Amino acid sequence: MERNCKTCPFNSKAATTLCDASFDQLSENHLVLKFKKGDTVIKQGMYSTNVVFLRTGLAKIHLTGPYHEQIVKLIKAPTYLGLPTTFGDKINQYSVTAVSDVEVCFIDVQVFQTILNENREFSHEIILELCRNELESFRRCANRTQKLIRGNMADVLLEFSEKIFLSDSFTMPLSQSDLANLVDTSRESVSRVMTEFDKDGIIKVNGKQIQILNKKSLKLISQNG
Amino acid sequence: MERNCKTCPFNSKAATTLCDASFDQLSENHLVLKFKKGDTVIKQGMYSTNVVFLRTGLAKIHLTGPYHEQIVKLIKAPTYLGLPTTFGDKINQYSVTAVSDVEVCFIDVQVFQTILNENREFSHEIILELCRNELESFRRCANRTQKLIRGNMADVLLEFSEKIFLSDSFTMPLSQSDLANLVDTSRESVSRVMTEFDKDGIIKVNGKQIQILNKKSLKLISQNG
DNA sequence: ATTATTTTGTGATTTGCATCACATTGCATA
DNA sequence: TATGCAATGTGATGCAAATCACAAAATAAT
Numbered sequence: 397m398e399r400n401c402k403t404c405p406f407n408s409k410a411a412t413t414l415c416d417a418s419f420d421q422l423s424e425n426h427l428v429l430k431f432k433k434g435d436t437v438i439k440q441g442m443y444s445t446n447v448v449f450l451r452t453g454l455a456k457i458h459l460t461g462p463y464h465e466q467i468v469k470l471i472k473a474p475t476y477l478g479l480p481t482t483f484g485d486k487i488n489q490y491s492v493t494a495v496s497d498v499e500v501c502f503i504d505v506q507v508f509q510t511i512l513n514e515n516r517e518f519s520h521e522i523i524l525e526l527c528r529n530e531l532e533s534f535r536r537c538a539n540r541t542q543k544l545i546r547g548n549m550a551d552v553l554l555e556f557s558e559k560i561f562l563s564d565s566f567t568m569p570l571s572q573s574d575l576a577n578l579v580d581t582s583r584e585s586v587s588r589v590m591t592e593f594d595k596d597g598i599i600k601v602n603g604k605q606i607q608i609l610n611k612k613s614l615k616l617i618s619q620n621g
Numbered sequence: 622m623e624r625n626c627k628t629c630p631f632n633s634k635a636a637t638t639l640c641d642a643s644f645d646q647l648s649e650n651h652l653v654l655k656f657k658k659g660d661t662v663i664k665q666g667m668y669s670t671n672v673v674f675l676r677t678g679l680a681k682i683h684l685t686g687p688y689h690e691q692i693v694k695l696i697k698a699p700t701y702l703g704l705p706t707t708f709g710d711k712i713n714q715y716s717v718t719a720v721s722d723v724e725v726c727f728i729d730v731q732v733f734q735t736i737l738n739e740n741r742e743f744s745h746e747i748i749l750e751l752c753r754n755e756l757e758s759f760r761r762c763a764n765r766t767q768k769l770i771r772g773n774m775a776d777v778l779l780e781f782s783e784k785i786f787l788s789d790s791f792t793m794p795l796s797q798s799d800l801a802n803l804v805d806t807s808r809e810s811v812s813r814v815m816t817e818f819d820k821d822g823i824i825k826v827n828g829k830q831i832q833i834l835n836k837k838s839l840k841l842i843s844q845n846g
Numbered sequence: 847a848t849t850a851t852t853t854t855g856t857g858a859t860t861t862g863c864a865t866c867a868c869a870t871t872g873c874a875t876a
Numbered sequence: 877t878a879t880g881c882a883a884t885g886t887g888a889t890g891c892a893a894a895t896c897a898c899a900a901a902a903t904a905a906t
Contacts, residue, residue: 461763462772462844468759480752489756512748513741519748523737526751527705531714533758534693538686541765541805544862547687571883580766582864587885603872619687770893797854807894812855828902 428501431494438478438492445486446502448477453498454560454569458577459490467578469536470495470569472560479526482508495569540580543618548579549589550618553599557608565607653726656719663703663717670711671727673702678723679785679794683802684715692803694761695720695794697785704751707733720794765805768843773804774814775843778824782833790832 428451431437438448440459450473457468457477468490471477481488482505512519540548552575557564568575572590576583593599598614600607608614653676656662663673665684675698682693682702693715696702706713707730737744765773777800782789793800797815801808818824823839825832833839 457759459759459763461767463767466763466767468762480756483749483752484756490759512745516738519744520737523744523748523751524708526748526755527708530751530754530758531705531709533755533762534682534684534691534715537693537758537762537765538684538691540762542686542688542691573883583884584865584886585863587883588863591885796852808854809856809895810893813893816855 428499431498431500433494433496435494436491437494437498437500438481438488438490440488440491442488443486444478444481444488445505447479447482447505447508448492449501449503450475450477450492451499451501454495455492455498456495456570456574457490457492465577466580467570467574469578470556470560473498476522476525479522545579545581545585546589546592546617547619548581549575549586549593550614552579553593553606553608554611554614554618556606557611564611565605568604568606653724656723656725658719658722660719661716662719662723662725663706663713663715665713665716667713668711669703669706669713670730672704672707672730672733673717674726674728675700675702675717676724676726679720680717680723681720681795681799682715682717690802691805692795692799694803695781695785698723701747701750704747770804770806770810771814771817771842772844773806774800774811774818775839777804778818778831778833779836779839779843781831782836789836790830793829793831 431453437450437455438444450471452473454470454472455477456470458465459468460466471492477492478488486505512522539551543551556566556568560566570578572586573583575586579586590599590601593614594601596613598608598610598617600609656678662675662680663669675696677698679695679697680702681695683690684693685691702717703713711730737747764776768776781791781793785791795803797811798808800811804811815824815826818839819826821838823833823835823842825834
């Protein structure tokens with residue numbers, strides 16, 4: 397457990413700003429914690445007075461839906477989490493679970509707010525990030541509800557490849573059940589679509605190892621049925 | 622066309638703060654415009670350097686989905702619109718269309734930003750609002766994708782009654798096609814569900830006039846299938 | 847008033863996908 | 877190495893809701 401925030405490999409501008417501007421406050425008031433794959437970082441329904449900064453690793457945001465768990469998205473460090481909670485009623489509105497081993501900073505709200513008030517650039521960036529999230533939510537929701545399973549699965553594969561792993565081949569970080577909750581289908585359908593894509597030569601599946609062979613096709617499937 | 626912002630019936634705290642704190646700047650820099658029912662207030666894809674404040678009336682936020690228009694939600698004055706656009710790349714990411722006659726203030730981004738920078742309380746409130754929106758999006762999306770049509774329709778009726786019109790009877794502001802895009806179904810299904818609800822004595826439909834007779838049932842339908 | 851044109855109601859048919867029901871594989875822990 | 881549990885593959889069946897196809901109202905336009 398280290399406490400020196402200067403050493404954080406922050407490549408988020410907001411995070412850097414935060415650290416540079418307020419190192420003293422932060423180093424006094426934050427914790428760097430390590431979580432193992434599968435651990436709960438934020439638990440829906442619990443009281444919390446911390447902003448969470450995901451420093452390294454992957455995590456999933458999920459919440460209890462009307463009938464089953466809903467995975468909102470897979471996120472990659474560095475990002476802030478739990479802002480809405482912190483600024484709201486301090487009750488976590490969603491859970492965050494580590495998908496790989498992760499390092500996390502818990503920053504006390506009070507401190508965070510102070511910094512926000514003192515640092516114009518930082519608060520502007522936070523607003524920007526929140527705006528981006530809102531738009532992303534709209535789009536995501538429109539896609540999920542309108543597209544067929546194949547389209548949504550194609551989207552997820554493309555997103556993982558292009559946004560998360562920055563490579564055509566990667567190790568699938570989620571189980572098929574998780575994927576099902578992410579694209580809102582059944583586990584069985586996820587399985588079927590994956591084997592379909594494999595048989596059609598669009599991807600190569602080898603256990604958890606995924607390789608995208610034909611990105612063009614995936615994009616077509618994403619657009620059409 | 623009036624320009625005196627002091628006269629706005631702002632009951633949003635953020636809006637009041639904005640007006641009180643920065644009346645001079647604002648009255649120099651904003652316009653109050655009237656739109657008629659059906660008019661486009663914000664057009665997706667267009668360049669814009671204004672934050673839009675919906676002063677009076679109802680409007681719908683909608684965007685082009687992969688296959689058809691998606692209505693995100695019905696909104697009621699007073700609210701800010703287009704924040705994400707304004708802070709982002711200045712290209713509107715969604716459309717806003719007047720559902721009743723509305724009054725709108727266009728506030729120049731520059732001015733808005735200045736005020737945001739000068740007014741701590743105001744910027745804090747904006748952050749709060751953005752956070753709320755994000756959470757609301759998560760919930761909404763989880764509901765839409767998991768619930769059956771009857772459940773979603775029940776939700777919409779309850780929301781209109783409780784959040785928008787604050788009454789058990791109201792005039793449905795959206796067409797069935799709009800409702801279909803809102804809950805992501807077909808127009809025909811909306812029609813069928815409405816007549817079902819009517820036949821079951823849960824609501825009374827009389828053209829566009831809706832009366833909720835049995836709120837308990839609606840809530841049950843919203844929760845179960 | 848009389849046409850258009852958009853909205854709505856309702857049946858018949860089709861279909862994507864959930865669900866059920868197991869077999870199988872992989873992985874962990876004794 | 878065996879044993880147990882979780883994650884997967886795959887068929888058969890059922891169902892919610894999309895789609896198609898009109899008729900009937902209701903609004904708008906002439």
